[in-house]
Amino acid sequence: MEYRFARRVEALQSSVVRDILKLTQGNEIISFAGGLPAEELFPIEAVREAADRVFTEGKGSLQYGLTEGYLPLREQLCQRMAEKGMTVAPDEMILTTGSQQAIDLIIRVMTEPGDVVLVENPTYLACLQVFSFSGLRVIAVESDKDGMVMSEAERLIREHQPRMVYVVPTFSNPTGRVWSLERRKGLLDLCARYGVPILEDDPYGEIQFDINANFPTLFSLAEQAKVGGVLYTSTFSKTVAPALRTGWAMGDRSVVAMMAKAKQAADLHSSSLDQQTLDQLLRHFPLDAHIRKIADNYGARMQHMQKLLRESLPDITWVEPQGGMFLWMQLPEGLDAEALLRCAVTKGVAFVPGAPFFAEEPQRNTARLNFTYTQGEVMELGIRRFAEAVSEFVARC
Amino acid sequence: MEYRFARRVEALQSSVVRDILKLTQGNEIISFAGGLPAEELFPIEAVREAADRVFTEGKGSLQYGLTEGYLPLREQLCQRMAEKGMTVAPDEMILTTGSQQAIDLIIRVMTEPGDVVLVENPTYLACLQVFSFSGLRVIAVESDKDGMVMSEAERLIREHQPRMVYVVPTFSNPTGRVWSLERRKGLLDLCARYGVPILEDDPYGEIQFDINANFPTLFSLAEQAKVGGVLYTSTFSKTVAPALRTGWAMGDRSVVAMMAKAKQAADLHSSSLDQQTLDQLLRHFPLDAHIRKIADNYGARMQHMQKLLRESLPDITWVEPQGGMFLWMQLPEGLDAEALLRCAVTKGVAFVPGAPFFAEEPQRNTARLNFTYTQGEVMELGIRRFAEAVSEFVARC
Numbered sequence: 001m002e003y004r005f006a007r008r009v010e011a012l013q014s015s016v017v018r019d020i021l022k023l024t025q026g027n028e029i030i031s032f033a034g035g036l037p038a039e040e041l042f043p044i045e046a047v048r049e050a051a052d053r054v055f056t057e058g059k060g061s062l063q064y065g066l067t068e069g070y071l072p073l074r075e076q077l078c079q080r081m082a083e084k085g086m087t088v089a090p091d092e093m094i095l096t097t098g099s100q101q102a103i104d105l106i107i108r109v110m111t112e113p114g115d116v117v118l119v120e121n122p123t124y125l126a127c128l129q130v131f132s133f134s135g136l137r138v139i140a141v142e143s144d145k146d147g148m149v150m151s152e153a154e155r156l157i158r159e160h161q162p163r164m165v166y167v168v169p170t171f172s173n174p175t176g177r178v179w180s181l182e183r184r185k186g187l188l189d190l191c192a193r194y195g196v197p198i199l200e201d202d203p204y205g206e207i208q209f210d211i212n213a214n215f216p217t218l219f220s221l222a223e224q225a226k227v228g229g230v231l232y233t234s235t236f237s238k239t240v241a242p243a244l245r246t247g248w249a250m251g252d253r254s255v256v257a258m259m260a261k262a263k264q265a266a267d268l269h270s271s272s273l274d275q276q277t278l279d280q281l282l283r284h285f286p287l288d289a290h291i292r293k294i295a296d297n298y299g300a301r302m303q304h305m306q307k308l309l310r311e312s313l314p315d316i317t318w319v320e321p322q323g324g325m326f327l328w329m330q331l332p333e334g335l336d337a338e339a340l341l342r343c344a345v346t347k348g349v350a351f352v353p354g355a356p357f358f359a360e361e362p363q364r365n366t367a368r369l370n371f372t373y374t375q376g377e378v379m380e381l382g383i384r385r386f387a388e389a390v391s392e393f394v395a396r397c
Numbered sequence: 398m399e400y401r402f403a404r405r406v407e408a409l410q411s412s413v414v415r416d417i418l419k420l421t422q423g424n425e426i427i428s429f430a431g432g433l434p435a436e437e438l439f440p441i442e443a444v445r446e447a448a449d450r451v452f453t454e455g456k457g458s459l460q461y462g463l464t465e466g467y468l469p470l471r472e473q474l475c476q477r478m479a480e481k482g483m484t485v486a487p488d489e490m491i492l493t494t495g496s497q498q499a500i501d502l503i504i505r506v507m508t509e510p511g512d513v514v515l516v517e518n519p520t521y522l523a524c525l526q527v528f529s530f531s532g533l534r535v536i537a538v539e540s541d542k543d544g545m546v547m548s549e550a551e552r553l554i555r556e557h558q559p560r561m562v563y564v565v566p567t568f569s570n571p572t573g574r575v576w577s578l579e580r581r582k583g584l585l586d587l588c589a590r591y592g593v594p595i596l597e598d599d600p601y602g603e604i605q606f607d608i609n610a611n612f613p614t615l616f617s618l619a620e621q622a623k624v625g626g627v628l629y630t631s632t633f634s635k636t637v638a639p640a641l642r643t644g645w646a647m648g649d650r651s652v653v654a655m656m657a658k659a660k661q662a663a664d665l666h667s668s669s670l671d672q673q674t675l676d677q678l679l680r681h682f683p684l685d686a687h688i689r690k691i692a693d694n695y696g697a698r699m700q701h702m703q704k705l706l707r708e709s710l711p712d713i714t715w716v717e718p719q720g721g722m723f724l725w726m727q728l729p730e731g732l733d734a735e736a737l738l739r740c741a742v743t744k745g746v747a748f749v750p751g752a753p754f755f756a757e758e759p760q761r762n763t764a765r766l767n768f769t770y771t772q773g774e775v776m777e778l779g780i781r782r783f784a785e786a787v788s789e790f791v792a793r794c
Contacts (some may be wrong), residue, residue: 001592001626004560005655009506012658034461042459048452055445062439063636066432097494101664108530109406129662133505163401195398229398243669246548258402261409265526267498271668272640273448347733 008135030382033350035325036373041294044049050280065272067260069095073279085220088250094259097237097270099247103127106231107134109258115163118156120148122357123350124173140359145319147179150186157194164197170215171324172205174357174368178322184218192227199292204232204324206291209299236278239291244274298372305371312387325372332394340393349385405532426778430720430747434768437637438691441462445649447677462669464657466492470676472588482617489598491656495645495669496600496632499525503596504531506655512560515553517545519754537756542716544576554591563593567612568721571765575719578606581615589624591621599631601721603688605697633675636688641671695769702768709784722769728762729791737790746782
């Protein structure tokens with residue numbers, strides 16, 4: 001039988017990141033491509049003990065769970081959020097299969113095909129896929145190192161009346177950008193004024209290198225300012241482990257209730273073994289100390305990668321990341337990073353070309369390098385291969 | 398901020414089953430409502446050992462996984478499927494968050510809003526939600542105890558040119574119906590002739606009371622007949638445990654590849670802790686013997702429930718289930734099962750009224766009783782309460 005597919009899925013590009021991840025699995029390519037956390041830092045013994053406690057709770061722990069997610073975990077998460085200035089009740093939160101699903105559900109319940117969503121330029125690739133899959137028109141707002149340019153955001157809101165503004169204000173993917181406080185407040189004002197909901201995606205906010213830095217979430221600023229309108233998503237994938245596949249969304253309870261209706265149809269509920277394991281982990285494991293350890297470690301890896309890049313590719317520029325997992329680089333003018341990738345892979349190193357992160361006109365001479373998955377000699381060898389590929393390319397141009 | 402929602406989600410009814418499940422959690426109501434497996438039978442020690450083996454494999458087991466699902470589990474599942482006459486390769490299979498997600502993904506990649514899907518009458522409630530959420534027109538095909546009436550199916554295929562036919566041919570939810578071999582072959586012929594894909598949902602096929610019965614899947618019959626066109630979904634929720642939230646879909650690799658693209662956007666991948674745990678479980682635990690134990694146990698529970706119902710409600714009729722988890726009953730003419738439910742809940746017992754399982758004109762005097770979650774004295778007390786509610790109602794009418 002010849003199968004026909006929905007037009008929107010035909011148009012959907014498979015994620016370059018995921019495809020490269022697939023390509024590099026099990027072979028000798030050093031990958032700066034995926035957004036993979038450092039496996040060495042996974043708290044596997046604590047996870048094992050937590051899972052064991054779940055099994056000890058009895059057979060009921062293997063039964064179907066609530067669509068909204070395991071209540072004790074939501075309660076604990078609400079406490080954690082409160083410590084970050086975000087006050088939510090358990091019925092204003094839903095647990096999802098990673099924050100990716102939280103975003104997909106928000107888009108499924110809040111948009112119609114043809115609606116406009118505004119994004120930073122560039123922005124998170126997998127979200128562009130969600131938007132495309134839901135038939136949205138994505139419009140990129142001119143952005144600099146401090147976030148979206150507010151005059152442009154306002155102009156585009158007036159012109160397009162978007163259904164939503166999607167932002168990653170802290171250690172964004174791919175650029176590592178941190179929005180200034182002024183821009184954060186600016187966007188809140190703007191969106192409150194025009195009645196446009198903000199989707200604040202915050203998977204990396206806790207991976208902050210300077211322990212004293214303070215980057216308040218839009219959600220917390222909205223609470224202080226007593227305006228609503230922010231939906232917030234985050235995940236345990238970077239702070240505990242991706243395999244436990246648990247993210248969450250929080251916001252107005254009307255939105256959460258709609259998401260729960262949609263999630264009933266989408267998958268009934270996410271893994272309750274994972275959710276119960278995380279609940280036990282939060283009770284018995286010093287997660288904040290663990291996150292500090294991860295952030296320090298990643299900060300050191302980032303510094304090491306910067307040093308290697310400065311030594312081997314003095315002409316390349318980037319903004320030093322203050323957190324997160326990615327270094328976003330400007331390659332020499334005219335260099336196409338997708339062609340560079342093909343060359344790099346033959347040399348045994350992978351990264352992600354920047355173009356797919358742009359909703360509209362791509363800057364083809366950009367690249368995203370992950371600094372959290374590799375370290376030490378492997379990172380050194382990888383950067384050496386990468387530098388070789390770049391140098392050859394520049395010589396050829 | 399006042400949030401606006403997509404029209405399709407506004408229209409989406411929250412699942413009655415899930416809502417009742419929520420209502421009855423943690424209180425004294427005896428529930429015949431949910432499709433809950435017997436907790437007593439969950440192989441929790443084997444699951445614990447399997448999870449422990451995963452952790453012993455090392456920290457890599459907590460990393461991101463493939464969108465298509467953990468390959469060793471897909472390989473083992475392909476072997477299990479081959480034993481049931483269904484030959485598939487790992488790239489013709491995708492692991493999902495329960496079979497519910499498999500169905501949602503298939504619908505998302507293969508249909509456009511406004512497309513028609515044909516279903517049995519009545520059919521699985523949560524699927525009606527998926528169809529509604531995707532904006533499909535659902536048309537119910539007249540069905541009797543042997544499955545869809547073929548002349549009606551053909552008439553409706555010609556009239557509506559559906560994008561898909563959705564069926565649960567073995568121990569269907571809610572009716573427990575088993576399609577005859579003739580109807581199975583009939584539907585395959587029909588759909589091959591008109592080029593309509595079949596979505597065969599088989600969550601209960603292995604829960605078969607008579608060890609000697611043989612109900613071949615449509616997928617296996619299509620293979621024998623060398624016609625394609627069947628997409629098959631199933632799950633570990635009924636045979637191992639729902640908390641592990643792992644289902645699968647299999648079929649033509651073009652469909653599976655499209656589903657993987659959609660799943661990248663939807664949630665990147667399902668829990669890999671769950672998938673790896675199931676992989677270890679299949680290697681070290683005699684799952685087939687366990688399934689036989691479950692099926693025997695459920696068969697005995699079903700017999701017990703039948704006996705109780707015959708004694709207390711001699712005028713009620715049903716077809717004896719040959720497997721699965723549900724007894725589908727015809728209440729006296731004119732009795733509205735939704736009103737009965739409200740009365741039953743005050744007496745401390747819950748079930749699911751039949752009406753929401755009908756895509757078109759509902760038979761309001763029908764009810765679905767789950768016989769797998771309760772047993773012994775609890776089941777007896779529950780049926781006593783149920784019979785009281787029915788008797789009161791009949792007396793009032």
